[in-house]
Amino acid sequence: MGIKVVHRHGNTFKEKMYISAIFSGMKTTLKHFSTNLKDATQIPTVCYPDEKPTDITPRYRGVHRLTHRKEDNSIACVACFMCATACPSNCIDIVAMAREDGLDEKMPKVFNIDLLECVFCGYCVEACPCDAIRMDSGIYSVVGETREEFIYDKEKLLSIKGISKEEYSLAK
Amino acid sequence: MKILIDNAEVECKEGDLLIEVMLKNALEIPHFCYQEDLGADGNCRMCMVEIKGQKRPQIACNTFVKENLEVSTISENIKEVKRSILELELLNHPVDCAICDQAGECKLQDYYMDFGLYDSHLSTPKTKKGKHIDLGSNVMLDQERCVLCTRCVRFTSNITKTNELGIIGRGDNSRVAVAPGHELNNPYAMNVVELCPVGALTSKDFRFKQRVWFLDSTKSICHGCSRGCNIYIDYNETKYSAEKVHRFRARRNNKINKSFLCDYGRLSYKELNENFNADVSHVKDLKELLKDEKKLALVSPSMSLQQLQAVKSFCKDNSVELFSLPYIDENFGDEWLKTNDMSANFNGVKELGINYDEDEFGVSLQEAHVVINFDHKYLKNRELKSKKVVHFTTSHVDSDYELIFVIADFAHDSGTIINCDGIRQDFYATKYESQNSRLVDILEELK
Ligand code: SF4
Ligand code: SF4
Ligand code: SF4
Ligand code: SF4
Ligand code: FES
Numbered sequence: 001m002g003i004k005v006v007h008r009h010g011n012t013f014k015e016k017m018y019i020s021a022i023f024s025g026m027k028t029t030l031k032h033f034s035t036n037l038k039d040a041t042q043i044p045t046v047c048y049p050d051e052k053p054t055d056i057t058p059r060y061r062g063v064h065r066l067t068h069r070k071e072d073n074s075i076a077c078v079a080c081f082m083c084a085t086a087c088p089s090n091c092i093d094i095v096a097m098a099r100e101d102g103l104d105e106k107m108p109k110v111f112n113i114d115l116l117e118c119v120f121c122g123y124c125v126e127a128c129p130c131d132a133i134r135m136d137s138g139i140y141s142v143v144g145e146t147r148e149e150f151i152y153d154k155e156k157l158l159s160i161k162g163i164s165k166e167e168y169s170l171a172k
Numbered sequence: 173m174k175i176l177i178d179n180a181e182v183e184c185k186e187g188d189l190l191i192e193v194m195l196k197n198a199l200e201i202p203h204f205c206y207q208e209d210l211g212a213d214g215n216c217r218m219c220m221v222e223i224k225g226q227k228r229p230q231i232a233c234n235t236f237v238k239e240n241l242e243v244s245t246i247s248e249n250i251k252e253v254k255r256s257i258l259e260l261e262l263l264n265h266p267v268d269c270a271i272c273d274q275a276g277e278c279k280l281q282d283y284y285m286d287f288g289l290y291d292s293h294l295s296t297p298k299t300k301k302g303k304h305i306d307l308g309s310n311v312m313l314d315q316e317r318c319v320l321c322t323r324c325v326r327f328t329s330n331i332t333k334t335n336e337l338g339i340i341g342r343g344d345n346s347r348v349a350v351a352p353g354h355e356l357n358n359p360y361a362m363n364v365v366e367l368c369p370v371g372a373l374t375s376k377d378f379r380f381k382q383r384v385w386f387l388d389s390t391k392s393i394c395h396g397c398s399r400g401c402n403i404y405i406d407y408n409e410t411k412y413s414a415e416k417v418h419r420f421r422a423r424r425n426n427k428i429n430k431s432f433l434c435d436y437g438r439l440s441y442k443e444l445n446e447n448f449n450a451d452v453s454h455v456k457d458l459k460e461l462l463k464d465e466k467k468l469a470l471v472s473p474s475m476s477l478q479q480l481q482a483v484k485s486f487c488k489d490n491s492v493e494l495f496s497l498p499y500i501d502e503n504f505g506d507e508w509l510k511t512n513d514m515s516a517n518f519n520g521v522k523e524l525g526i527n528y529d530e531d532e533f534g535v536s537l538q539e540a541h542v543v544i545n546f547d548h549k550y551l552k553n554r555e556l557k558s559k560k561v562v563h564f565t566t567s568h569v570d571s572d573y574e575l576i577f578v579i580a581d582f583a584h585d586s587g588t589i590i591n592c593d594g595i596r597q598d599f600y601a602t603k604y605e606s607q608n609s610r611l612v613d614i615l616e617e618l619k
Binding site for chain 1: 269303
């Protein structure tokens, strides 16, 4: 394996004095300070929760949802357990059952995600071969009074709408 | 004699089958149709190897080793051959691993990852065939996933000789099927599920219950009859569900069951999931009962030697008359694996010199005041009027007995049993601690 030697910075006299660095930092701070003082409407800080964020895009990893099939609006998930296998917090609980409608063979009987244990890493979305689980709901805040309220079941996950223009599962 | 496989020397005998030599030495050799106990059929061509001095690649399952044989399984040429064969094999495959129970233990998946990794060249639609066909005897068939290796067909024609399965159609349309109006129906039918190298045959009993990569395996012995077939217990405990045994699989033993199990034994795992839900008694109450004069014990002939020995010394120390009776069912046995003696360790009972005379037992039972039942089925849920009955049980019993102790079953307690042919075999406990104490420990406490 090759070794790359990286030279240490900050060895010159000027750098060791720190003074110039402090001043150049202060310059930036003062520049922003005077801009914001002149026009307060441009400040990017949001006074959450009075003000809601406006920059939530479909790529934002919000609360999960289970998608539907375009053909008949039925559940897209086939209970393959890929998401549960990939999940680092082990917070997806699936129980599979045979699907009888002829469209597929397998579907989940139980599909629970414990949002209190979820770390919102998005691995489940990456792992899904059926585009059945997504985090494009745009929901960034979940409140509840009991732990149970944070366990989202199949019906709940299916009822959540996405904010991307692809509403249905894209799997073929 | 030595031969060279991929430039490494391998010890073997003249005339051995090359694929067997390779499998015995744990060398990688992909194969579908060859199976240790069904033999070679030569139809899948997956086991191609290059042999020095031969112009074309040869199949390892039809090559007999001879002096100075030099074999290559890794040359570019042979890899390309295997890749093409695999592509052909998978041409019409539906690739529905997401809903296939075989995923995780599927040879097609393994071989594709090992040396497939091509993009499909197919430009026409895939040939459609039957899916989730219920063949009977708990076996489900998916014709699209089949690689036509004929293992299942050869099992029913050569081993059970019941000939239910066959291959019909030609070319792309070939498929495994049963004759119209017939079903797969023999007491060993579920073996085809395990023999099938892909997900074409799956078990209705195990279907969709678990993904196999969540399962743990423990080496054990079937306790269904005195044959003592070698098995793996596949079980797990997950964050959201308690420990459960999900299936038994055959563990190959050339001297006993080869790669097979009977369906009765295969499904007997269900007994291990029966929960006991009643209060258990205190050991000191049993000590009290032991003061009585006329005591009799009946021990299950399916207990391990270790358990039998502990029971025997317990009975000797407390002057309890000890019996064991075999579980005989004249209709269970056959000429192959199943035996009429449905106890797992009756030979162990004999070896330890435990009395198994039924008449003597009957006489003693009349006279006894205290009856201790060590998990014997004969006394389970049987009313014994005016007697004090103590149960040591692995499964649920109605709780109107004097004392009940729940003990760990054979999945949670290791031990040794002797099969009908006098072969001594060990079985092991699963990795999860049982909620119930081991019989040996309870008896130790009584000393
Ligand atoms: S986002 Fe990550 S932690 Fe949450 S359920 Fe998906 S895989 Fe698990
Ligand atoms: S959500 Fe996707 S990955 Fe998870 S079980 Fe369903 S199909 Fe499989
Ligand atoms: S069903 Fe399985 S065992 Fe039978 S021929 Fe097809 S792949 Fe082979
Ligand atoms: S033959 Fe006996 S030991 Fe073998 S699997 Fe069947 S019941 Fe179990
Ligand atoms: S294993 Fe040799 S041809 Fe199938």
